[in-house]
Amino acid sequence: MPATTPPPRELHERIIDWFGVHRRSLPWRDDPAPWRVMVSELMLQQTPVVRVLPVFEAWMERWPTPADLAAEPSGEAVRAWGRLGYPRRALRLHAAATAIVADHGGEVPSTYEELLTLPGVGDYTAAAIASFAYGRRAVVLDTNVRRVFARVVEGVQYPAPTVRRAERDLATSLLPDDEDRAAAWAAATMELGALVCTARSPRCEACPVADLCRWRAAGYPEHDGPPRRGQAWHGTDRQCRGALMAVVRDADGPVAPEVVAASWSDAAQRERCLDSLLDDGLLDLTPDGRLTLPG
DNA sequence: CATCCGTGGGA
DNA sequence: TTCCCAAGGAT
Numbered sequence: 001m002p003a004t005t006p007p008p009r010e011l012h013e014r015i016i017d018w019f020g021v022h023r024r025s026l027p028w029r030d031d032p033a034p035w036r037v038m039v040s041e042l043m044l045q046q047t048p049v050v051r052v053l054p055v056f057e058a059w060m061e062r063w064p065t066p067a068d069l070a071a072e073p074s075g076e077a078v079r080a081w082g083r084l085g086y087p088r089r090a091l092r093l094h095a096a097a098t099a100i101v102a103d104h105g106g107e108v109p110s111t112y113e114e115l116l117t118l119p120g121v122g123d124y125t126a127a128a129i130a131s132f133a134y135g136r137r138a139v140v141l142d143t144n145v146r147r148v149f150a151r152v153v154e155g156v157q158y159p160a161p162t163v164r165r166a167e168r169d170l171a172t173s174l175l176p177d178d179e180d181r182a183a184a185w186a187a188a189t190m191e192l193g194a195l196v197c198t199a200r201s202p203r204c205e206a207c208p209v210a211d212l213c214r215w216r217a218a219g220y221p222e223h224d225g226p227p228r229r230g231q232a233w234h235g236t237d238r239q240c241r242g243a244l245m246a247v248v249r250d251a252d253g254p255v256a257p258e259v260v261a262a263s264w265s266d267a268a269q270r271e272r273c274l275d276s277l278l279d280d281g282l283l284d285l286t287p288d289g290r291l292t293l294p295g
Numbered sequence: 296c297a298t299c300c301g302t303g304g305g306a
Numbered sequence: 307t308t309c310c311c312a313a314g315g316a317t
Binding site: 042043044045046047048051052086088089092119120121123124125144190193194199200228230231 | 309310311312313314315316
């Protein structure tokens with residue numbers, strides 16, 4: 001029953017050892033070639049592993065290198081993205097591949113700073129690629145790691161809505177000095193959050209640091225403060241855009257406006273979303289006014 | 296810094 | 307059924 005922050009060495013040891021035994025076999029983990037890691041990370045942004053698996057395999061089969069992807073129209077990436085959601089990620093991955101070919105000799109860059117310049121690659125993804133693909137020492141702070149730290153170290157049920165300075169400093173202070181160990185730590189803490197220290201009904205009986213966990217020691221206090229706001233869905237532009245995209249994505253060729261219109265009844269919202277999709281580059285207009293994925 | 300951006304499955 | 311949320315990023 002620790003009264004204060006658990007000793008980092010003990011955390012490192014136990015969580016990394018646990019990872020050695022319980023780590024999942026994942027295609028981007030078993031063969032962590034940089035491009036594979038990068039593709040997986042973009043796909044995994046806000047999308048569960050099980051849904052990513054089949055799309056990832058097909059993607060890598062078709063586009064084994066950034067150059068392979070960059071050589072095709074962005075619309076092909078959007079179609080191959082399927083129903084993973086947030087299709088702008090497909091556009092960003094295509095743009096990133098193009099940038100990798102143009103500016104990095106076709107090789108996924110290895111440093112956090114270079115990775116951060118790529119479209120679709122933010123703080124988390126840059127750190128993840130540097131760490132998982134290149135074994136670099138990087139602060140990998142995703143939703144899983146944040147939850148683990150919130151509970152074990154801070155003693156609260158959930159992390160704050162956004163990463164603040166103090167939280168980043170904590171994560172930095174916890175990162176092992178040794179490069180290899182830092183990379184193992186990043187993967188291990190993520191996996192612990194994904195498999196054991198889950199958002200709902202955590203499996204504390206299977207946790208290697210349960211006896212060091214401040215949240216557990218405190219008796220699992222419920223989250224207090226403002227309620228955690230979920231995202232609305234029904235009737236939103238997001239739902240509308242998704243419906244419109246599905247029609248074009250699942251069609252063989254260009255789709256007539258009337259066909260697209262049938263998928264969303266609210267005309268004003270439909271037009272607004274159509275405009276935004278064209279503006280985003282997720283859709284294109286043919287000369288005769290039909291809708292296609294971008295060429 | 297808050298909001299927007301898809302989708303589907305489990306509790 | 308409804309609600310929650312899953313390896314975030316861009317603006």
